[in-house]
Amino acid sequence: MSEHYWLVCHTKPRCEKKFAALMAAEKFEHYLALVQSVRRYAQQTKKFTKPLFPGYVFAKVPAELKARVYQQDLLARAITVEDEARFLRQLADVKAIVASGFELSVMPLLTRGRRVKVVGGPLHGLEGFVDDPSNPRGVVLSVDVLQQGLLVKMPIEHLQVLP
Numbered sequence: 001m002s003e004h005y006w007l008v009c010h011t012k013p014r015c016e017k018k019f020a021a022l023m024a025a026e027k028f029e030h031y032l033a034l035v036q037s038v039r040r041y042a043q044q045t046k047k048f049t050k051p052l053f054p055g056y057v058f059a060k061v062p063a064e065l066k067a068r069v070y071q072q073d074l075l076a077r078a079i080t081v082e083d084e085a086r087f088l089r090q091l092a093d094v095k096a097i098v099a100s101g102f103e104l105s106v107m108p109l110l111t112r113g114r115r116v117k118v119v120g121g122p123l124h125g126l127e128g129f130v131d132d133p134s135n136p137r138g139v140v141l142s143v144d145v146l147q148q149g150l151l152v153k154m155p156i157e158h159l160q161v162l163p
Contacts, residue, residue: 003063006081006088008056015074016051022072029060031091033098052098053106058091109161120158127162128152 011019016032023030033052038045055076061069069078081087097104110116114130116139128139131151139159140149 004060005063005066006084007059007061007066007069008079008081009059009069010076010078011055011057011074012076013055016055016057019057019072019074022074023057023059026065026068028062028065028069031058031095033094035098035104052094052104110156110159115162116159117162118154118158119160121154123152123154123158 009019020030020032034049035052036047037050038047059069059078069075110130112130116128116130118124118126118128118139128149131140139152139154
């Protein structure tokens with residue numbers, strides 16, 4: 001039996017469904033989490049499916065065919081999953097949540113001390129860190145020269161987690 005790798009495949013923008021179709025054509029086990037979305041226009045309402053994690057498809061690839069994934073022009077990069085058991089548990093959880101039909105949205109994982117950038121509102125571009133993950137709307141912006149910080153309350157959707 002050949003060895004397999006689980007890969008987190010980061011696709012080029014808006015190429016998730018095409019990449020998943022290629023994985024199916026190669027007969028590689030894969031998962032693309034899709035959720036229903038409704039867009040209302042003045043005259044009509046449209047329903048469509050969109051990726052839960054934009055830009056990502058999970059694929060299980062035989063070691064000897066790993067190069068096939070990289071040959072696809074839809075792929076930006078592929079990350080090998082290190083802790084496969086934990087990944088498979090989390091993937092099963094995601095599948096169950098998606099199948100439940102409950103409304104859901106993706107949120108950045110905010111922890112104490114995590115660096116963030118403000119990407120919306122009047123403070124756009126400022127960087128700080130999360131003060132209290134139980135209330136992630138509190139972001140501390142540093143004033144290093146004074147060795148003080150300012151705790152600013154802002155909507156979580158205005159925050160982007162920095163690497």
